[in-house]
Amino acid sequence: MKTKLLLLIITSLLISCDILVVEPVYDSRDRVIGSYRVEEYSQTHNDYVRYNVYIRKNFGYRTEVIIENFYNADVDVIAEIVGDKIFISRQVAHGYEIEGVGTLYYDEIRFTYRVRDNYYNKPTDFCEATAWLH
Numbered sequence: 001m002k003t004k005l006l007l008l009i010i011t012s013l014l015i016s017c018d019i020l021v022v023e024p025v026y027d028s029r030d031r032v033i034g035s036y037r038v039e040e041y042s043q044t045h046n047d048y049v050r051y052n053v054y055i056r057k058n059f060g061y062r063t064e065v066i067i068e069n070f071y072n073a074d075v076d077v078i079a080e081i082v083g084d085k086i087f088i089s090r091q092v093a094h095g096y097e098i099e100g101v102g103t104l105y106y107d108e109i110r111f112t113y114r115v116r117d118n119y120y121n122k123p124t125d126f127c128e129a130t131a132w133l134h
Helices: 002-016
Strands: 034-042 047-057 064-070 075-082 085-093 096-105 108-117 125-133
Touching: 064 085, 075 096, 085 108
Parallel strands: none
Antiparallel strands: 034 047, 034 125, 047 064, 064 075, 075 085, 085 096, 096 108, 108 125
């Protein structure tokens, strides 16, 4: 009888214990936030350009970032992080129509995109760029 009572007490204690599991909050944007140096190649103009961009979170949107100084034109574009991809949906910013995609590789991002200057009606510029984290 004492053994059954002891087992009942131990079982009651174990059942009454709360186990709290804390899962870390992971923001997929954290791996791309920062300052990057960019080397861009224009297929349209057969020319290389080097410049810096800064990527920051677009607060209020769980998967979006803002890329500052995109295309070295002081243009901020909104992009969405999905896995190892950065999607730049078609958007118009400061007279430039921009869309493209980037792929994350450790501390670098490889972009492929197109830019059309709506103000001066220049030919669409098709570009490839690699951005390295500073």
